[in-house]
Amino acid sequence: QAAQAAAVALANAQAALGVVLEKAGDGVDPLAARQAAGTAAAAHQAAQSLAEGLPALEQQTTDREQQRQQLAKAIEAAATAIALENQAAAEASQRQQTLAEQVARELGEGLEPGVVLRAFGPLEAALQALVAGAGAHTRATSELEQAARRLAQELAASPFATAEDAAAALQEESWRLKLVERIAAYEAAVIEQRNLLAAPDLADLPEARPDTAAAGEAVARLDGARTRAVERHSEARAAQREITRLTAEHRTGTTALAAKQERAERLSAVANRCQGKAAPYISLQRWVLSAYLADICGYANQRLTLMTSGRYQLRLTDEGGHGGRNAGLGLRVLDAYTGEEREVSSLSGGETFQASLALALGVADTVQAHAGGVPLEALFIDEGFGSLDPDNLQLAMDELDRLREGGRMIGLISHVSALRERIRGGIEVIAGDRGSTLRLSSSV
The missing domain is CATH 3.40.50.300 (P-loop containing nucleotide triphosphate hydrolases)
Structure with a gap:
């Protein structure tokens, strides 16, 4: 548009110039000629100004055309991406519909897939509890059968006719435990005495019972001596362990002291050398x-x-x-x-x-x-x-x-x-x- 306006202004200026020249050739009024010349000059100046701006406008037009081409390429790429996304969305919708139909066929009519999915957790826990309870019931039944068989066998070997009679004859637990301990102690004493009497060095014992009072006093005296000897032995063992520990500490301390003395000697030698107290006696x-x-x-x-x-x-x-x-x-x-x-x-x-x-x-x-x-x-x-x-x-x-x-x-x-x-x-x-x-x- 600017170029067209410049061309029109230039054409008008040229036409005005032609009119002026034509009139000037015919001897027209000088004042009218000057006015026409001024009008033509102004038109020429306007046309020249518009023409000077023409290269910048052409450059802007070229830049805009390049931008339009870039936008067209971007629009084409976006359209391609939109088509691919639409195709992927359609395929995903088709897969979703197929999966929904398959789930509906598997579950049957009247069941909501979400409700069924949420019920799986409690149902699984209940099934696990049922399996654990069934196993415990089976073990308890087996133990009950074994206890019944053992009860029948022991009743047959006892003076009681039924289990109720045996339960009625039971005493307190503490009384029964004391009896068991006394029986066990008696049996152990009998066995000890029998073994003692069966020893070969007792085969020639006299029939009359010897005097055991003096022997008992000697045994008590010797037992006291043995106790004191054991105590001294324990004290000696403790003293030995302490001496061993102190010896190890002394050995460790001696080794550490030797290392420290060696280091001290080195440091002292370095210090004496630095202070000029050793050869060559220069600090x-x-x-x-x-x-x-x-x-x-x-x-x-x-x-x-x-x-x-x-x-x-x-x-x-x-x-x-x-x-x-x-x-x-x-x-x-x-x-x-x-x-x-x-x-x-x-x-x-x-x-x-x-x-x-x-x-x-x-x-x-x-x-x-x-x-x-x-x-x-x-x-x-x-x-x-x-x-x-x-x-x-x-x-x-x-x-x-x-x-x-x-x-x-x-x-x-x-x-x-x-x-x-x-x-x-x-x-x-x-x-x-x-x-x-x-x-x-x-x-x-």
Whole structure:
């Protein structure tokens, strides 16, 4: 529709333009020509605006057509799914109807399948109870028949004519139990006496009864002795069990004590070693510091070799041991001229300054190595240059220049005037009556 409107507007503009041109050619009124031209220009502008919107409308039309095609495909798929669902529903309805007819034929007329299904549970329970009752009745009937046969047999062997006569002659249960116990005891005593009299060692007994009073007293006395012996034996057995238990506990305790003593000895040895109380008499702290000092000496010797023209190197030593304060942290100096080691106290003042400077630089290098490459960018040295001769001073300044060229800032605190020739800039402290003043100085 927009395209058609644009075409119509364009056609109108072209027609108006043609009319204007035609009238202009015939010498029409200029005012009318200008009005017609303005109308044609407006129509042309409207047509151009509509034409500019035409591509967007065409794109929308294309998008809508694609959406329509997608919706058509979706509708077709949904229609197929609905047809399949309708077919499945019809088949399920047919199966349900067939099963309902089959159940109705099996149950017969007048019976509801749901009612029958609900009645199955109570009916099954009742049938199980009936089966259990029938079994109990059968067992009871069998036991009754066996009891009747046994009663008839025992009545035939007894002086009673009927079971009622026997029941009337029955005494209380406790009385009958006492009689049974007395009969049993009597029979046991008879058997014991018969066995005793039948023993071979009693075959020559005299006819007259012997005096048993003395024998009874001896038996009582011996029985008491036997009782005391049994008691002592029981006490001895209990003491033996207790001794056995204590022995096992002692053995277990001894084993545990040996293990604990061994562990205690190991721990004591480790503690003594860490505290420097055992060979090599270096504590754990000093051992760790010794390892750091060894690294420091390695870096310091690189500097000291250059500053002393290869003459001196520092060596780590264990002297000052046996628990001494400096055990494991001692330093000696290797003199390349003599090939021997000597005490650091034997160095001159300038050599001591060079060694101290090398150690300070070694500390900086070690800290940088152990700190993940983090550099120490500034280093300040306080005095000590006055103790150096000109050659050693030159070597020390060369080493400091190498450090400065490597990116470090070196600050020197000294009164040696010869250093001014090598220092490009500094702060000069001037003493006065009213105190000290500072002055920045530089040398080119």
